[in-house]
Amino acid sequence: MAESWVNSAELTGSDLHLELAPTGSRRAALADALRAAVREGRLPPGTRLPPYRSLAADLGVARNTVADAYAELVAEGWLTARQGSGTRVAERAAPRAAVRRPKPVPAPAAPSYNLLQGQPDAGSxxxxxxxxxxxxxxxxxxxxxxxxxxxxxxxxxxxxxxxxxxxxxxxxxxxxxxxxxxxxxxxxxxxxxxxxxxxxxxxxxxxxxxxxxxxxxxxxxxxxxxxxxxxxxxxxxxxxxxxxxxxxxxxxxxxxxxxxxxxxxxxxxxxxxxxxxxxxxxxxxxxxxxxxxxxxxxxxxxxxxxxxxxxxxxxxxxxxxxxxxxxxxxxxxxxxxxxxxxxxxxxxxxxxxxxxxxxxxxxxRHLRKMRQRYRRRRDQLTSALAEQAPHITVSGVAAGLHAVLRLPAGTERAVVQAAARQGLAVDGLSAHRHPRAAGPAPDGLVIGYATPPDSAYTAALATLCRILPPP
Structure with a gap:
C-alpha cells in the first residue's frame, strides 16, 4: 500500500500531496509519484515545485534523493530547471487525460422582465x-x-x-x-x-x-x-x-x-x-x-x-x-x-x-431610503394601471413590496401564460391559495414591484398592461 504525505513548500507557499510506494528505491518512488501528479493534472504546467531541502525534510529522505529525482524528470522533459526560477512543471509535459463531461442540460430562458413577489431591489x-x-x-x-x-x-x-x-x-x-x-x-x-x-x-x-x-x-x-x-x-x-x-x-x-x-x-x-x-x-x-x-x-x-x-x-x-x-x-x-x-x-x-x-x-437610514424608492415604484404601477387598464382593481398597496391585481373570473391562467410568452415573470394569485381552502377562488396576479432595475421597470409595466384582459 502506498504511503501518503502532504508536503509544504516553505519558499513557494504551496502544498504538495504525493503518494510514494512503500517499497523499493526512495528516489524511484518520488519520481514515479511526481510523474503521476503531472500526468493526472494535479501539478499543472508552470507549477513551481518545493526546493530540495524543503521537500526532503517533509518526506524524511536525503536531500540528494530529491535532487536526483528532479534531475531525472528534467532529463525526461517532465520538469524544467532554471537558475533563479527553481524547478517547475514543464509546459505541456504530458497531455491531461480526457475528461468526459455530461452534455449540458439547457437552462430555461430567463424572463426579460421580472415582476415576481418576494424579492427586494438587489441593486440597492x-x-x-x-x-x-x-x-x-x-x-x-x-x-x-x-x-x-x-x-x-x-x-x-x-x-x-x-x-x-x-x-x-x-x-x-x-x-x-x-x-x-x-x-x-x-x-x-x-x-x-x-x-x-x-x-x-x-x-x-x-x-x-x-x-x-x-x-x-x-x-x-x-x-x-x-x-x-x-x-x-x-x-x-x-x-x-x-x-x-x-x-x-x-x-x-x-x-x-x-x-x-x-x-x-x-x-x-x-x-x-x-x-x-x-x-x-x-x-x-x-x-x-x-x-x-x-x-x-x-x-x-x-x-x-x-x-x-x-x-x-x-x-x-x-x-x-x-x-x-x-x-x-x-x-x-x-x-x-x-x-x-x-x-x-x-x-x-x-x-x-x-x-x-x-x-x-x-x-x-437604509429603510427610509428604500421606503421612498419602493413608494415611487408602487406609484408607477398604480398610475400605469389607472391609465392603461382602469378596469383592473389593485389592492394591498398601502404597504409591502407587492400588489394584488384582481382579474375577471376564469382568466388568471391565460394571463399568466400570456405573460410568459411575452417574457414577463408574474405569479398567479391561485398559486398562493391553500389547496383545501373553502369557497370560490378569485382570479388575480401577485405583482412584485421591487425587483426590476429602473432601466427595465417602465417596459415591464408596459408589458404587464398589454397582457391584462380587456374590460
Whole structure:
C-alpha cells in the first residue's frame, strides 16, 4: 500500500500531496509519484515545485534523493530547471487525460422582465454602509467572537435587535429571548423539524407555497383559515378542536396585503391564552408602509403566547441569510437544544456587522431610503394601471413590496401564460391559495414591484398592461 504525505513548500507557499510506494528505491518512488501528479493534472504546467531541502525534510529522505529525482524528470522533459526560477512543471509535459463531461442540460430562458413577489431591489443593497459597518465591527470584536459561542447568536446583535424591535415594531423582549437564525424558513425548521412544536397548525388560506411544503415535509397537518378584507378570520380558530398553534402575517397578510384587524388580533392572542397555545407571527415586511400608520407587532399583545420571526430578506437582502426569533419561555430551551452548540449557526462576522449597522443608524437610514424608492415604484404601477387598464382593481398597496391585481373570473391562467410568452415573470394569485381552502377562488396576479432595475421597470409595466384582459 502506498504511503501518503502532504508536503509544504516553505519558499513557494504551496502544498504538495504525493503518494510514494512503500517499497523499493526512495528516489524511484518520488519520481514515479511526481510523474503521476503531472500526468493526472494535479501539478499543472508552470507549477513551481518545493526546493530540495524543503521537500526532503517533509518526506524524511536525503536531500540528494530529491535532487536526483528532479534531475531525472528534467532529463525526461517532465520538469524544467532554471537558475533563479527553481524547478517547475514543464509546459505541456504530458497531455491531461480526457475528461468526459455530461452534455449540458439547457437552462430555461430567463424572463426579460421580472415582476415576481418576494424579492427586494438587489441593486440597492447598501454596499458602502455595510462595508464600513463590517470594518468597525470586526475591529472592535473580541477574540472570543471567533470561537464557539452562544447558540442564541452574538450578544451584540441580540442587544441591537431588542432595542430596534421595541422601537420600530413594538416588540417586548430582552436579548436573552432572541435567537438568531438564517431567516423565517430556518425558524420554522427549528420549531417543527426539530420537534419543538408538532402541530396541527392553523394557517391563513393564502400564504407562501414554499412554507406550506416545508411544514408538510415535517409531517405537520395544516388547516386553512379564511382570509377577507380584515385579514385572517381568527374567530374560526375556536372551531378547530385540537389545534393549539396558528401561523399569521398580521402586519401585511401575504399576499392579499391587508393588515389583521385589531379585533382579530385580540381574538388570536385570547385564543392562544385559553388553549395554552401559540401564535407564530411572520413579520416579513413590516418596515415598509406608505399610506397608513405603522402596524405594530402582534407579539406586543402577549409575549408569552407569540413567537415573533423576522429577517433582513426584504429590508436588506435574502443573500445575507440573517433572521431572528423572539421566543416565549415555553419554547426557548427547546429551540436552543435543537439549534445545538455548533450547528445551524449564522456567520458571526455577518451578525457583528448587522449589529453595528443597526446601532450606528445605518439600518434606519437604509429603510427610509428604500421606503421612498419602493413608494415611487408602487406609484408607477398604480398610475400605469389607472391609465392603461382602469378596469383592473389593485389592492394591498398601502404597504409591502407587492400588489394584488384582481382579474375577471376564469382568466388568471391565460394571463399568466400570456405573460410568459411575452417574457414577463408574474405569479398567479391561485398559486398562493391553500389547496383545501373553502369557497370560490378569485382570479388575480401577485405583482412584485421591487425587483426590476429602473432601466427595465417602465417596459415591464408596459408589458404587464398589454397582457391584462380587456374590460
Amino acid at each position: 443593497f447598501p454596499r458602502t454602509g455595510w462595508l464600513a459597518a463590517a470594518r468597525r465591527a470586526l475591529t472592535a470584536a473580541p477574540n472570543e467572537a471567533f470561537g464557539p459561542g452562544d447558540p442564541r447568536g452574538r450578544v451584540e446583535l441580540r442587544t441591537a435587535l431588542a432595542e430596534y424591535l421595541a422601537r420600530a415594531r413594538g416588540v417586548r423582549t430582552d436579548p436573552e429571548r432572541i435567537v438568531v437564525c438564517a431567516g423565517f424558513a430556518h425558524g420554522l425548521r427549528l420549531l417543527y423539524e426539530g420537534g419543538v412544536l408538532r402541530g396541527p397548525l392553523a394557517v391563513e388560506e393564502y400564504g407562501l407555497p414554499y412554507h406550506r411544503g416545508l411544514l408538510e415535509r415535517a409531517r405537520v397537518r395544516l388547516l386553512p383559515l379564511p382570509v377577507d378584507g380584515r385579514g385572517a378570520d381568527t374567530t374560526a380558530l375556536a372551531g378547530l378542536p385540537g389545534v393549539r398553534e396558528v401561523l399569521l402575517t398580521p402586519a401585511h397578510q401575504f399576499p392579499t396585503g391587508v393588515p389583521l384587524h385589531h379585533d382579530r388580533r385580540r381574538t388570536a392572542t385570547d385564543w392562544a391564552r385559553a388553549r395554552g397555545g401559540l401564535v407564530l407571527e411572520d413579520d416579513y415586511d413590516g418596515e415598509f408602509r406608505y399610506d397608513r400608520q405603522p402596524v405594530g407587532a402582534l407579539q406586543g399583545l402577549d409575549p408569552e403566547r407569540v413567537v415573533y420571526i423576522g429577517s433582513v430578506s426584504k429590508s436588506l437582502s435574502p443573500a445575507l441569510r440573517l433572521g431572528w426569533m423572539v421566543l416565549p419561555d415555553a419554547v426557548l430551551d427547546g429551540v436552543l437544544a435543537v439549534k445545538g452548540q455548533r450547528e445551524a449557526w449564522v456567520s458571526v462576522p455577518d451578525q457583528l456587522t448587522l449589529a453595528e449597522f443597526v446601532t450606528s443608524g445605518g439600518y434606519d
